[in-house]
Amino acid sequence: MYWEVTFGPNERRFIAEAFLQPFGDQDCSAEELVRRGIFGKADDLRRLLTFEKLKGTLHDFIYSMEAARIDFLEYQFKPVLAFINSPTERLLIADEVGLGKTIEAALIWLELQARRDARRLLVVCPKMLAPKWRMELRQKFGIQAEIGNVDRMQQALADVRQEGEACSFSWICTYSGLRPVRRDLILLDDPEVEDLSERGRLCSVFQNWESNCPLFDLAIFDEAHHMRNPAATTFRLGSAIANAANALLLVSATPVNNTSTDLFTLLRLLDPDFFSNETVFNELLDKNRPALQASLALGQSNFVQAAEALSRLRQSPFVGNSELLRQAIEQVQALKPGDHAGVLTVMETIEKLNIVGRYISRTRRVQVKERRPVRKPLILRVEFNEQEMRFYRTVTWLVRRRVEAAGGGFPAFHLILPQQRTASCIPAMVQAVRNGDLGDPAELLHEAFDLELDADEEMPAESFDDDIVSWLREYDFEANDSKFYALRKLLVEQLADEKIIIFAYFKATLRYLQRRLLAEGIGCALIHGDLNDDERAAEMESFREKAEVRVLLSSEVGSEGIDLQFCRVVVNYDLPWNPMRVEQRIGRIDRVGQKAERLTIVHFKVKDTVEERLYDKLHSKLRVFEESIGELEPVLGEEIQHLTIELLSRDLSPEEEERVIERTRMAIENKRRLVKDLESQGENLLAHADYIASQVNRNRSLGRYITAHELKSYIADFFNRNYKGCVLQWDWPQPDCFTLELTHNAHDRLKDFVDNQRLKAPPELHSRKIVATLNTEVAQTTRLSQTGQSILLVTHQSPLVKWITDENLRAENVFFGLSATRLRSSEWAQGVYVYRVERWKFTGLRNREHLAYGVSMLAEGSLLDPDAAERFFQSVTRDAETWHEPRIEAEAVLAQFQLIDEDLRQRFEQIHKQYVAENADTLAIHKAQVKSHFQRRLAANQQRIQTLRMRGRAGHMIALVEANIKKDGLRLEEKLHSLNAKARTGSDFSQVASGIVEVQR
């Protein structure tokens, strides 16, 4: 007999009676259902598991994995993991240059968004890097960030005050655009003064931000070493923003410059309470050392040494009494050789005792790439003709006169521009002199010397109309350009089949080369800092895709953020005096993803020029063209600035020039040694790096992230069960994409959700027809064939998926928690497995949730270890199919459930115990921080009272400050009370899914 079954208002089907079951059966317990033989399908299990992963935050998960248009590189998730485990959510990312620190910082932002709906992001960076940040955030992470200024920040402040937590923005600002002016520094501490500059007022607001709603959920400082001088305005800006931000990231490849004080200053920015002064900092390092030693010893499987080191840690005033330390000692003593999972567990505990190391994440290039391409320098020796040399010498002589007259130093820097431009390209320089336009000095300052003017600072444009060079009008430099002809020969004869990148400082040089190369029939693309994202993308596409476009002409800043790993030849048309600039140019091709075994670095060496001597005495001796000199970055900047002024501020004979250069080289070498020493000390902070890397790999192998495959099933399942009439078409209109056409009803619901949640939805989601992809690679590389637009990447962070989860939350009660599935796999032994998945929740200062998996083999009754169980489950959710009508002995399955439950209870208790200990430690740290914070405020207020009294100010001002002290006292009590309340721990667990799996070959 057939029955007509109504599934929804518009859906009916005829179903044979044999296949119907009485409604309400799913209300039974899993045990009851097993007895009745009622099992769900593989889709039920997948839906449930993905939903559980998405409905809340699971502590062990890395939500940023597979959520951006980037390739997976294990080390880029080290900072993410360090951040998740940081009790303060403040971290210094100190990776060496070229490892993608921008990506790491942005991944942390994704992680924060997923974990607690973070909405307000501020990136502060040097001016020249702002477009790069905007481009990377947009292209790789889908974050629509804008470059802001003081006015925009004021607007953001107003918005946060009005909208509170719901306010959402992503701003990129520059140090020079936000930092207070020097005179504000004194005024900022004086409560009486109102005469602050606009930027000073903004800084004051940041500094005094007290609202419960943080102004920024995350503030990122790129090139944070700009803040290493605590007396400078940039540091003050950093410390003010740090006060207004909930989470903080400092990003710098060079946290250590001259002394360990640099590192201390940056750490102080991160946590002024913990790193209150340098003496305490040094003491912290000292007392922390046993934790590092223990970690290192464990890494070498030396358990005895690890146990000894942990015993020494008992002397630490910071963690000596910690319950975690006691647990770590117990865990080490219980370790057996070969117990890798056990070692990882102990390392995880020790990591929590490493109270300094958790503030820093550092990856060095040597840790990342085992096989690196060999750099092969190719020198093009050029000799200027008589007229060219005459011009070169005249310009150099003129520049020296002017620099000498200006007294050298920073103010004289713009005066050297003509010399640098002449060295770069004589015909372009000659043309500029003829036109009376020598270009923007700021271009040189940043390109060559990493110097940046303040937002309102201006440098006079250089003119060069001296009669002394009037003779050049007579000579055709373009027709007699020795450098260009050497380049042409190289391109045509030596590197005829290569795609080549030619770097030059100046746009005029690049444009000149473009004109000449095109005239020679050599196709080229051109990128520089003035191009917008679309123009740059078009030029890059032309270079990448068109065979006839062989040359990319680029300024170093212009190529920021662009992947050029598909090339293996770099030509330095001009020589950056700073070897680090050469390194950065080479770094565009010598980076992760380079497939070539050999890179060719071409350099022009023009006889009898300053540049020739620089090359011979400095660059070649530092082996700039052969080896990565990332470690030299901290020491080069200032030395090269001094050298430049010295070489160009007076007349020097070639021998004198060589001596000056040699002196600089030796100074650099000395500093290099010093930095290495400091580095090795610093490495002591980071002994846990390997542990974190293995933790990243473990989380990935256990599937502790949301995969595109899971999302695909999740989305398909949702539209399969809801909103009939929505069209979801995979691989349409292109492979690896999908088209989703929403019904009016579904579209309205999605729109309501986005509006109510105040989510920033990409424009594509406003349409009823959405073309998107779940594949990060497709999103990175493919464009829609019809429109040429990039394809929307849908991740678990997308409003679409969030909406689905929100809708699923309403239907959670009808999800079916018992499934029978079948898995074809050779990885697992054949047979029937019984499983149970639970959600564990621990509440305290930082709530934690875990998914716990218990799996046993029905025949043997043996339990899989927790990691194996998790891996098993990953296979099941990915590949299993429904097992129809499983013929099993119900009581045997139920007995296995009992066994699994007992094991889960045991593991639950263990983790609960550890959580309680960790919570107690965190509470102690937080309490100490709060007390220290208020003590500092008390001291500052008392100082203010003293100042006011000394100035004989009115009593009401003093009363005001006294009232503040009183208020602070109350707030301290309130905060401590609140901390104590939050620190009360609780625990809970709930069943998520149970069932059986038959593994077949």
Place this chain on the structure above:
Amino acid sequence: MSARFLKALRDAVRRGIATFRSLFAPQGQEPKSGTKAGAVPAEEPPTPGGPTPPPAKEHLPAILAPRRAVRLWNIGLDFGTAFTKSIVRNLATDEAFIVPLGSPPYFFPSEVLCGNGSFCICGDSMSGAQARTIRHLKMVLGDTAREQPNGAWLAEFARETDSVNDGELKERAEHFTAYFLARVIQEAKAFILRQTPDFDEAAGDRWMVNMAVPVAHAQDNTVAHAFERCLRRAWLLSREPNLVRMTSQEIETALRNREDDGTDMGCYIYPEVSANVQSYIKSRAGADGLYLFTDVGAGTVDLSVFIYYVHQTNDRPISYVSAGVVPLGSSQIEIRTAERLIRDQPGSGLVELREQIRLVKEGQRNGEPNLLAAMRAAEQAIEDQLFEHAAPVLQNARSRIRGSQWRTLKVLFGGGGADALLYRRAVKRWFEQFSFFTPEQTPIPLPPDLRWPPSIPEANRAQLFRRFSVAYGLSFDRANLEDHRFPSDVGPLPRPAEPPPERPQAPTMDEC
């Protein structure tokens, strides 16, 4: 089977059906329409001992009952002119499987081999005398049923089967068709038995079969009966243990022994186009509305405009507003291209040339410039002709539909040749010239319940599915296949529509 019979079946089901909601009604409350006690069973074979009501919760046994659920399978049979495809569905799990007929991609030639008086199909070993290949069974059956002795397909059939009069032709056409279908049904049953080895008809397990017939045949009762008769005979014949190399005499004897008593055997016929659109309307994407379905086969292009919506009776019939068949299928591309090339280069082998063109058409080979030029010209000619032939079908539909409803029309493309852009261009052209709007093409989703054999790579499935979509639609049990109304059933036909004259643009305001 006639439309009348189908209607009777549906009515019977409807009469006896209470919605399943009635089961959920609170105790003591009468369900709104029909109750378990009052339900009249559909024309469905009884299970042994009759249907057992689901046990009340409190009486459930403590241990899982060892009794397995009844096995219900439905065989979908797409009996094509050139190839036959089959998809079977397990109604218990609602999963559909492609029956591996022959080798991947499992399009089985609709041919019977005849030698020494015994019958075989492709893949059987046949020794002795050279076998004759009997092709185009479907078309021959249609022609003989319609009693069209001059039918285009009959001459070859008469020659190959040595039939001398109409009676022989008709009888042999049915014989050969029944034999072929029986063999395919046997393959499908064997596949089902591999999936559920415990299948046992005697224990109440059941299988049924749906077969597609062209809309034109389904509308003609005589032809429809002939197809249904063949299917029923094939069904009976499929019970014979060994059909390989059976003689005509043996077949007749077997059929006599298993006489068709006219009772419901679970063999149904269903219009091809309706079966084809099932994959769309059964999917989650399937919504009420007005559709133009263009089925591009190898030989023909079927254009059907239909309405799919809920009637007051809760039925969702597929109501055809306008339909037409044009012999401009995708094989015309290679046929016409080859004709052009041969005209220019006499002496070339036609068959080889066609094959070569097919490979170029499917992107498996690069073509020479002259071949590509000829192909472009052939495509253009087909496009122009299709545009002309599509116009009356679309005009007819347009004149029957209100303007506001017309603008909701969605376009579906099905069939193996749907990839060729010329078909889309021809349809689009009509809308651009004669309609207010150009509808967007709606993709037909790949059904999630279809289990593909591993031998068919995932990348090929979307394209291949267009050729399996009829068999897929037929895999649903008959009770769940939507009723349909042919164009002749949907109100009086309007007068033939004239295409609107092309209006030149007014050069000045004065002329407006």
